[in-house]
Amino acid sequence: MTEVVQEDFTFPVTYADGTIELRGRVFRPARLSEEAKALPPVVFNSGFTGGVSMYGQLFGNALAQRGYSVTTYDVSGFFTNKGARNTYKSGDLTITNVSLEDQKIELLALVAWTKNRFGAMPAVASWAMGSVASLAAVLDLARAGGEQISYFVPMCYTRLSALQNLRADAVAAHVAIAGLADDAPIPPFDTGTEATKLGYYPLDPATQAYVDEQLGNYTEAGGVDRWPGCSHVSAKSYKSSVNFDPEADLSAVSGRFPPALIVHGADNTLHMPSESVRLHKVYPGEKGESALLVAGMEHGQQLMADHVIFKSLIDNIDHGIRAHCA
Template sequence: MIDFHVHLYTADDLPINAGELPYRLPEPFPVKTYLDSLIEAGYKPDLVNNVHLSILDNSENIFRSFDELKCLQAEHPQRYGGIEMIGTILADPDYATIERLSHPQIKGIRLVLHDVCPESITPHTYSGDDWQALYARLRRDQHIHIYAQEPEANLRVLKQIPADRAVVIDHLGTCRPERGPQDRFYQALLEEARSRGNVWFKGPGYRTANTAEQTAPFTLEIIKRLGHNRLLLECTDAPHVGTDRDGQAYAALFTPVSVLQFARSLADITARENHISEQALLNAACADIINPQDPKEHTNMNKVHVEEFTFTVNYTDGSEQLEASRFIPENPDMSLPPVVFNSGYTGGVSMYGQLMGNALAARGYIVTTYDVSGFFSNRTVRNTFLKDDKLLTNVSLEDQTTELLALIEVAREHTGRMPIVISWAMGSVASLAAVNRLAAAGGEQIPLYVPMSYTRLRNLQNLRADAAGADEALFALAEDDAIPIFDTGTEETKLGYYPLDPNTQAYVHEQLGNYTHAGGADDWPGLQFVTARSYQSYVKFDPESEINAAKGSYPPALIIHGANNSLHMPKESQRLFEAYPDQEGNSLWIVEAMEHGQQLAADDPIFRKLIDGIDGHYRSLS
């Protein structure tokens, strides 16, 4: 989850003289109080936007909140780690200086008009030379946030803002629910927003109307006129200052948690009417607001050249040449290390490899990936043989560890630097073994380790209907006996190699099949049968139990897992985070609304968030 609108401040930030405030002086609301209220209720935000509080004459509290969160994360990394904070400061030409706007966490400025009379806003109120200079100081990733209760006031201000500046309009553009969405000024506001193409309407919506049902006509009208990607509802607006139109204090009606529930109810009503996902309305627009793509830059960044090559792997019983792919940006950022990506069971270049390769190369990284031996382009190199007219594949995590170490060395030789290693699912188990071996060797270590959807493979077997019975039967087989590639819960597949939960079964064949068809590879999963030895060896393969900081130096780890993953459970990554050697830069990131691989698609907002998060985490270390 995210909270795109909250006000965080301490007692020292509040004004001494509260006599002329538009509402009662609120209680202090520091970062720790706010986060603890969410975390203890089961909500941990990935992103928090600390927005300028209208009763303050500056936004210094926002800059102090950045430091407060940093201290909390240093003291309690597991509790507060993985939370990113940004800020939206006071929109004032004298206050919003280039020095303040240059802070990387400042993502916007806020114009506060409250219930100002629209007629008091002249055509020049926000378009004079001083305001034009302020607009020109904004970075491309900084927006202008307008808060006015009257839709006509929002419209008058919007028309004075340069057309190339992104705008976020507070409280769905109106706090006048009695007029309805067909109000002529509300319709004019939506039309102006539609014609500009860079205006978003933000919730949570309780200041528009006190119930989700009463607010829904406005969100439905926004989608009808602008599309669902112009709506962002996941906000708390805590600590809920002011009163509603009946004089009831919002703080008596709402808490941060109840507002999040309000936003989800509103998203659910709106999504069902439009046959779209609730998540698309809650926070999918966030990335477009705070990390917009410049069309020219986007074109240049995505000129990625793919170079095919072979590399040598020295196994314990001989050497082989494996094929690999290198994704090279037209203008690589040589300040960045290279990246090596290895995928999970049946994974390879034509699936998640090309996806990660293109996305990270677009950001300046040189990315290398490959198909593990026995699969796709390396199908006939090793670990594949015929028995009784059946084509069998031996899946060897020992081999995959050796292959990954060889590829890390290839990347180091190619660029002169050790690579970041990013791994998916079962590939994260092989890469953990590789990290252990690099630590034990005592040589140069990788700069960052990013396991995604990690699981201890013995624990994965708990998905089976009869895990103990299957284990006993599989160990009774000869090593070269054929077994099904998956256990999908049927009698025919109960001795399959890899158990799948129903949620994962529902998407794998269509999504991964599309990837391999597009890549010109064998149809996914690229094999027919697996050896019993594959099972017998992989349930014993447990590099997590071999983690030993005393044996050598470990890299910082960004451990990523989907909160809704029902195949590889989030607790697996949580346990890995606790077992991993304590390093500056370690972080556990449980990604809200992410499942197993369902969101791994180039245009999915969660996938874009993953790429932004990995890139941002490395840059924060350097």
């Protein structure tokens, strides 16, 4: 088995209101074969919380064993970057503002850092809501008309508006949250239908138990906070994320889009496969004949290094990158 080296680093991110340093991590093979030298690096972007403390370590190790150098990070406000940005105090509460716009900016900064470190534009692999932020980053690069990422792998993509509509009383919940002040914490509410058991954050005990099952061993990964890494999120988090929809702008941008492998678990009940099927239809870049719906794959239960479904997923990502980039 290939020896994998892990390295911590920091990278600068420039937001509209200033520049800060975020922490990241590299997973890379200790020795590069001649074949591996032709591979692009990979940036992994995981959910709305990040990669170092969640799935990034799993994908980082697996892809590094295939010869890739992989960078990942925790989104600002979470885990290793919890104190960097997007948290504030309200009385005794620590409230987190979840910003997909910030995550897009952070991802573009990590793409630039990765290119500078490894000498080539990376592929980007993303998970869940991170795939929405990654799609927005791809769209910004297409608009700019400069260099584009080399390959795009959105996994379990879904728009937050679709997640919202899974809830037992989506209309009432939406109206209630929209009526809150932006900086107000969202109180717990319904956990959705028996089929989905989905709510927004903070997670009540029933929903937390369901998410723990969905995420398997990664609810307490990285030796830091238990996932989701926050106890209260702002109403602004919900309002802004519901309206964050880069998919709606795809047809209006004529720039270059990278080839893509659009992946979804066929048995995912948190992020519905129909979301990736729709994205496949409208994505303007090369994308194969259909979205890859992985049989037997749910949201996170099969994401274990020795699981046959996870190994198959890595095989497909590796094959796609090599076919288009190596």
